[in-house]
Amino acid sequence: MTDIRPRIEFERMPAAPRSEFAQEHLVRMRDGVRLATDVYLPDGDTTQGATVLVRLPYDKSGDYTFMPEIARYMTARGYRVVVQDVRGKFRSEGEALLFVNEAHDGYDTIEWIIQQSWSNGIVGMWGDSYYGFTQWAAVSTGHPALRAIVPRVTGTDLAQMPLPVPGVPTVDVQMGIMRVYPLIHFLGNDDVNWDMDWSRRPYSQTVEEFFAAVGQRSPSYDLMFPNPVILRRFPAGHPFDAPPVPVLMTIGWWDNCAPWQWADHEEIARRPGWANSEYLLIEAIDHENYRHADAPVAPEHDHAVDAEARARMMPRYLDPALEFFDIFLLGRGRPQDIPRVRWELAGGGADRWRTAESWPPPETRRTTLYPSAGMLSAQEQPESQWVSWVHDPDDPVPSAIPNAFAFLHSYPDERATADRADVLTFTAPAADAPLDLVGPVAFQATIASDGPEMDLFLRLLDVAPDGSAHLIARGQTTLLTATTPTQVTVNLGHTGYRLRAGHRLRLTVASSDAPEYVVAPGTGADRWSAVETVRNRQRLLLGGLDGAHLTLSVSTDS
Structure with a gap:
């Protein structure tokens, strides 16, 4: 019998050559596993000093994270830099297992660092995404030598798969x-x-x-899969239960992982010790550090492929962290010299920086817009009515780009999505003057489906006079029991965005975003193992007391 299955094409990506600027060590963990660890020291400096530790799964010598260049930038500021392949990755021994070994491995690596002749016993940690998570894992152990961290575009629940909670009608998609x-x-x-x-x-x-x-x-x-296990990420206890350390949280407006980091910020705000230790740096970037001001990114501005572009990026990428470390690792300057919140106002022709004592800034107010008959307006509709669309699992709404981590690299024009029959579109009148959206965005509505569960995807867009539409914020949720109309609240995250005069806000509503999110089969079966699919008619209530409405935060200091 002929095998008609498509051929699986793949390419292995082994470890890159070791950096000529580093000395590699195999550092033994408490169970005997050895982790490949590069040490970068300042040129000609044989004294003891503070160390910046980076623990990552993406190859400590590879082009993707360009750690040798980052290390050289940091050592030029006088820091010792240690970069380590996490357990089971590239040159490190052990089993490659997400999340579960990072706490103890982080502790043991810090313990090794402070015993070295070039260490003064003070350690900070830096890094993006998974190597932001490894910082929180190390914090959870309470090692006294860890004095400051700079987690970027990450979260303590990074990549957590959604699990139903009894009594809660919704779950993350x-x-x-x-x-x-x-x-x-x-x-x-x-x-x-x-x-x-x-x-x-x-x-x-x-x-x-x-x-x-x-x-x-x-x-x-x-x-x-098939039987999900809740991973024990923090065997020593949750990081926020550990002694607080100064933390510079870098969040990107267009980072697809930002919801996890905003959740961390909200939890930190509830804990006075941590709240007093937190500083926010909110940038107009995506997960891969592409900037809104450069979008769409030309090859000469692409730090992933152009060495000069990468060199130009380094000050923006690293200087805030080094200034933070100068204060909390070296004692150069005072904590009050750093603004509690630095945030970038995107759009309006040129992205610009602002500062505040808290987030959202006090000079904001909440405003509500109501969708109705294709319009998005400040006028509440007194009469309620249901509108509907059909979710077809075999013809889902396509994701805006193939790589959601690098959204701003192409910063796609999404106007065509509004033409689909399975997308509801509501557009506001053109703005008479520039409008600064600053703070959280949320959508509240009553929804239902003739299927057993329902996904709801929302995108807030900037529509230019030429009709082009670009993303400002987005959010999504799954209603687990959808046959009964249920009121849901969808968090679209936070934004700092200037809508220019003559531009319009647009809200789109859909039930898929594929393949970034796993498409609901329409049967209620497990999405990963489902074979059969069924179309579902989805419903949204407009107008009346329980009708849909969008809540925005608007700056009064424009």
Whole structure:
């Protein structure tokens, strides 16, 4: 019998050559596993000094994170820099397993650092995404040598898969990219370049074919499916239960992982010790550090491929962290010299920086807009009516770009989405004057479906006079029992965005965003193993007391 299954194409990405500027060590953890660790020292400096530690799964010598260049930038400021492949990745020993070993491995690495002749016993940590998470894992252990951290575009619940909570009618939508992440980054020592085929169900079978092709399984994936295990990320206790350390939180307006970091900020605000230790740096960037001011990104401005662009990026990328470390690791300056909040107002022709004592800034007010008959207006509609659309799992609303982590690289024009029959579109009148949206954005509505569950995707867009539409903020949720009309609140995150005069706000409503989010099959079956699909009619209530409304935060200091 002829095998008609598509051939699985993949590419292994092994460790890059070691950096000529680093001395590599194999640092022994408490269970005997040795982690490959590069040490960068300031040129000609043989004295003891403070150390910046980075623990990451993306190859300490590789081009993707360009750690040798970052380390050289930091050592030029007098810091000792230690960069480590986490357990099971690239040159490190052990099993590649998401999240579960980072707390104790972080503690043991810090303990090794402070015993070295070049260390003065003071350590800070820096890094993006997963190597932001490893900072929080180390904090959870309470090591006294860890004096400050700079977690960027990350979160303590980073990549957490949604699980139902009794009595709560909604849950986060499953992110497809987080399902695939353990396959390409935590399969084994090497990374694997592979594109998931989302056109075939069940998705789980495609993954099994991938495992057969590469000849190994991902232990992290097997903990996720078919019987999900809640990973013990912080065996020593949650980071926010540990003694507070100064933290500079960098959040991106267009970062697809920002909801996890905003959740951390909200939890920190409830804990006085941590709240007094937190500083916010909110940038007009996406997860890959592309800037809104450069979007769409030309090749000469692309730090991923152009060395000169990367060199130009370094001060913006690293100086805020080094200024933070200068104060909290070296004692140069005072904590009050750093604004509690630095945030970037995007749009309006030129992105610009502002400061505040708190977030959102006190000079903001809440305003409400109501969708009705294709319009988005400040006028509340007294009479209620249901509007509907059909969710077709076999023809989902496509995601704006293939790589959500690098959203601003292409910063797509989304005007065509409004023409789809399965997307509701509500557009406001043109703004008479510039309007600064500063702070949280939320949507409240009553929704229902003739299917057992319902996904709701919302996108707030800036529509220019030429009709082009670009994303400002977005949010999504899954209603678990959708046959009964239920009021839901969807958090669209936070924004700092200037809507120019003559531009219009647009809200789109849909039930899919594929493949960034795993498409609901319409049957209520597990999305990853479902084979059958059914179309569902989705409903949204407009007008009346329980009708849909969008709440924005608007600056009064424009």
